[in-house]
Every structure is written in C-alpha cells, then in structure tokens.
Amino acid sequence: MKKNNNWILPVAFIIFIIFWKFISDEQPVPNPKIEIYNSSIESIIDVSSEIEVLADSISLPEGPVWDSNSKSLLFVDVMGNKLYKWNETDGASEYISPSGNTGYAPNVDFGLLGANGLAINSNGDIVVCQHGDRRVALIENSPSTNPNFVTVVDNFEGKKFNSPNDLVYASDGSFYFTDPAFGFFNLQTFQFVEDDIKKLDFNGVYNFNPNDNKLSLVTKEIDLPNGIGLSPDNNTLYVNKMGLLDGNPRIISLNLETNESSILFDGKELSESYEGNFDGMTVHSSGNIFTSESHTDIGDLTVLYHEIFHALGLEHPGDNTEILFPEELNSREYTLMAADYKEDESTIYTQSDQQKIVNERFSKLNAAPILPLILPRREVISDNFPLTPAICDCMSSINVFTLSRID
DSSP: OOOOOOTHHHHHHHHHHHHHHHHTTTTOOOOOOOSSSSGGGTSSSSSSOOEEEEEEOOEEEEEEEETTHHHHHHHHTOOOOOEEEEEEEEEEEEHHHHHHHHESSSOOOOOOSSEEEEEEEEOOOOOEEEETTEEEEEEOSSSSOOOOEEEEEEEETEEEOOOOOOOOEESSSSSSEEEEOOEEEEETTTOOOOOOOOOOSSOOEEEEETTEEEEEEEESSSSEEEEEETTTSSSSSEEEEEOOTTTEEEEEEETTTTOOOOEEEEEEHHHHHHTEEEEEEEEEEOOOOEEEEEOOHHHHHHHHHHHHHHHTTTOGGGGOTOOOOGGTTTTTTTTOOOOOOOOOOOOOOOOOHHHHHHHHHHHHTTTTOOTTTTOOOHHHHTTTTTOOOHHHHHHHHHHOOEEEEEE
C-alpha cells in the first residue's frame, strides 16, 4: 500500500513559520552609532534606531519643538535669525524670518541675536525667546517673512532683559525661562561684554504667568543659565548652568515648594572628557533628563581661517623676505598674511582681524561672509576657490552643525 506523504509539506510550512516568528522576535541589534553608558536608557529609546539628519548647513540650530497641529518640527537658526519647519512631506524649509532680532529693542550688533528657545502654548501659538529683541514674544501670523510678534514679557522691574534663551511651560499655564547675556557675547573675542544698554547685572531665571501678567524672579544665583525643564509633577525646576565662565557645567535642581536649590549633576569631569558645556534640556515623562552639549574649538576655526587665507593667495608674513618678521612667529595661526603687511609695521593680528579680512575678501568674491564662529558651507567655498586638502582637513575636524532625529 502506497504511503500518503501529503502531510509533509504543510507540517514543514508550519515549522518554517514558527522558526521565522522566533527569529523575528529576537532582540534588535543595537545601532553602533548610539553609544550606551547605562542600560536604563533602553527603557526610553530603541537602541536599534537609526539616526537621521533632518537638516544641515544650519549656522546654529536651537530650540527644537514639535508642533502637533501641523505635525512639524520647529527649530531656529540663531545666527541666521530664522525659524525653520520640518515635516515628513516637505523636509526642512524656512518658515519665519526674522525670528529674534526685529529692531524691537536696542542691542549690540556682534552678539547672538536670533531667536532661541521655542514652545507651543495651549492655544497652539508659537512662543519664542528672542535674543536680539530681548523679550519673550508670541507669533500671531505664521509662516511669514514679515511676522507679527506680540510681546509677552520684556523687562524685570522696568529693566530690559538680557536675552531670553530657553523656556518651559508649567501645567498652570505659566512658563519658566532663562535670561543669560548671549546677546552681549562677542563671537570674535569669545567673551561677554558690558554695554550701557545692558541694564541687569545678573543672569536670571524667571516665571511668568500670562493669566495675571505676574513676573517672578526664581533665582539669580546661576551665573550662566541655559536649558530649562520641569519634573513631571511640576515641583522641581531643572536648569543647565553652562561652564563658559568657570569651566564647571552643572545641572541645578530648584525645589519650587521650598525654594531650595542643589546640584543635581556636576559635569566638570564630563566636560573635560568631551570638551563641551551643558546647553539645551528636556525632561522625559519618566522624569529622566536629556541634555545636550555645545562645543566650539576656537583653535580649529582659526586654523581654518588661516588655510582659507592661503586659498585666497595670501602668504605668511615671513614668506616675504623683504619684510623683517620674527621667524618663530611665522607658523603661528594668529599672524596676518603678507599681502596685508606693511614694512613699517610688525603687529601681531588677532583672530578678529583675520575674520574681518576674510569677510571683506569673501564679499569681493560675491560670496556670503563667514560670520564669526560659523563654519562656512562647502558649496560657498568651492564656488569661489579650490577646496584645498588643508581646508578639507580643517573642516572635517570641526563640528558641522546639523539637526538630527532618532527614528
């Protein structure tokens, strides 16, 4: 009698399905680009996620916030004085300009003057911290190249704010914000400057309630407050203290019920290892704090300018044998090039002098000037003179500002 083997194929198929289900249920492979220091993060993010670049060639991106109404990510370019929008359909595009410096308030022309921190209020309006205008404002109409800003708050006890930087809304409709003096930060000298138009002698953290227009000073004891966040129960305020002034970045915890403050995290050792400062902040619904690190290496940028001079045809001062110049200074990155030297002068020029000349020469080439501390876009350089190997090496060693997400 012939055996019936018709059952073999269905059974094999079932075994295959079970085996495939077993394989597909295995733990995802971690993304090697995501460096995990503590496994507890795996309960918050998928470690197999891909990191995707949403926008690049942004001078100084800040303030990302999700707008659920338009299903878009909003963020600013502080140096470009613009607000951008990104969504899955259209990608990144300019949304509102100007964003932070409209001429509303007096300011110095060399500071970080664009918008910074963003938030969406309960009405769906965009609320923005404006460095140049030195206020927190609400945007009535968007998108627009001529937006209508409505002042929410712009002074403390009759004195103009420094330059509101970041904000976070509380459940009662009020918001907390930081007010460091980055609008008075000279990017050429990399120092804060004093000016008669700066009225406050401290960098404050405030609370403002639009319901009764009440402004309260939370603390003025943090020398350089930046990113800010609230605990899920709204009882604790977290503030990033940058380390630009003392080399010691910290996360400060402020108990809003007792008004007591403490150091939640001392980032000195971390900043020494990674050469940066605490900047932006957000608090996860679990209570975990996410903070970002900002870093700009002045030395690397100076070397880049130096190499750009060479690409523009300028030499070292010592390369001109007709000019007496100390040989030991010939290799210094801070020296001006020979084409701008005079025989009766032996001045050692600083980076700001180099910056001025580079900007002037770029203007003559009909290219956008390199603003201080901004990495020039590759296409701007390559359109006007060759990308020499030295320039490429410099550019690869400097952080190119991009906006990324983890899918």
